[in-house]
Amino acid sequence: MAERFNCPRGTRDLFDCDVSVFQDIETICRSVFLHYGYQEIRTPIFESRELFERSVGGETDIVSKELYGFEDSKRKRFALRPEGTAGAVRAYIERNMAAKGGVTKLFYIGPMFRHERPQEGRYREFWQIGCELFGAKGIAAEVEMLDLSMKLLERFSxxxxxxxxxxxxxxxxxxFKADLVKxxxxxxxxxxxxxxxxxxxxxxxxxxxxxxxxxxxxxxxPPMILCSACSDNFERLQKLLTEFGLDYEIDKRLVRGLDYYTGLVFEVTSKGLGAQDAVLGGGRYDNLVKELGGSDVPAIGFALGMDRAAKLVKFEKEKSSSARPFIYFIGIGARGETEAIRLTGIMRRYYFEQTHSMSTRPEWIESSLNTKSLKAHLRDADRLESSYVVIVGEDEIAKESLIIREMAGGNQIDVPTNLSDSSKIVFDITSAIRRLIEDRR
Ligand SMILES: [Zn+2]
Ligand SMILES: [Zn+2]
Structure with missing residues (x-):
């Protein structure tokens, strides 16, 4: 047997329920971000290595030990992004977003890469949803950022x-550095x-x-001693948070593992996560835009760990109707099989046109793709939890009729139709299904 391959250590395939939980998290985040005026940005998965050295910091573990770096054939040095802020700031400067004046609000969703020791809740490819707010210096921006963070988690319960x-x-x-060195x-x-x-x-x-x-x-x-301006600022923030009704705790040891933070830093933890209990983290990074060659623009942001959030989220997951076929076409015999494929195409086109808006859930129209006995086909349709089955064989073609069966109740009807008239076929199949639904009531 040929050698098989596995996912690289610390990575995994997302499919089935994992994907639908991720999609739900993304949908909720997108809607919350839009309420707060954030626009999505998609930056490259890899960037110049130097970007991370100069933003995240060359001496941080993230850059010195955990970066997936590579050279291209021109010996240019790149790295897979270990976090999202550096790319967002690079884009903010490169696209000259500061020129518009005022504040710029961006959010991103995507995979990040760090060569860490894999453990519970920690992957080498992990997903983050984050946002960055550029151009706001005062504590109002900080309150908004903290409120937004907590609002997201609240929406996930x-x-x-x-x-x-x-x-x-x-x-x-x-x-503080001098105190630490001492x-x-x-x-x-x-x-x-x-x-x-x-x-x-x-x-x-x-x-x-x-x-x-x-x-x-x-x-x-020794703890960090804030100068009077910083300590005033921090106290005003705390007062405002209390007025805002946001509960918080001060953690003097919270420094976050990146060099670009200045002023406020924050982390949101959840008990359901065990040792790696941080689900969201962020802070202010007022010097980074300037340090990366932009103008002097203050900024603040955070990132939510999707893998950890997914672990905590218990959505009421009713199985969506698109997760099972609405109609399953079964063709019996060579002519029946080609007829089933043709009918599937007609019904797909019909439902495709019915699905006017992106928010309408598409109906899944399936067709048997292998030659099998009727019994085996019905077993397949049942396994997929199909709602209705349409059977077409030599007899049906000769009689110009179709057998339509409701899988849950087992009710079955013969439906005469005109096999050379597509709109008649659509009309006959949809009315037969309507009749079966009414009979059931
Ligand atoms: Zn040490
Ligand atoms: Zn200070």
Missing amino acids: IQASLKINHLGCAECREK HFSAEKEKLCDNCKTRLVKNPLRLLDCKSPICGEIIATA
């Missing part, structure tokens, strides 16, 4: 709690190799280390 922190301004962070230098010998590098290159990232020994040193690290 996900029990969630909000944690917030403030990473200060450049001045606060310089002071604290960690005293224990330098105990630090893991990564942290020894971080100590020199990016002290803030010291707080992200997962190693247990570094963890002990992290636990006693």
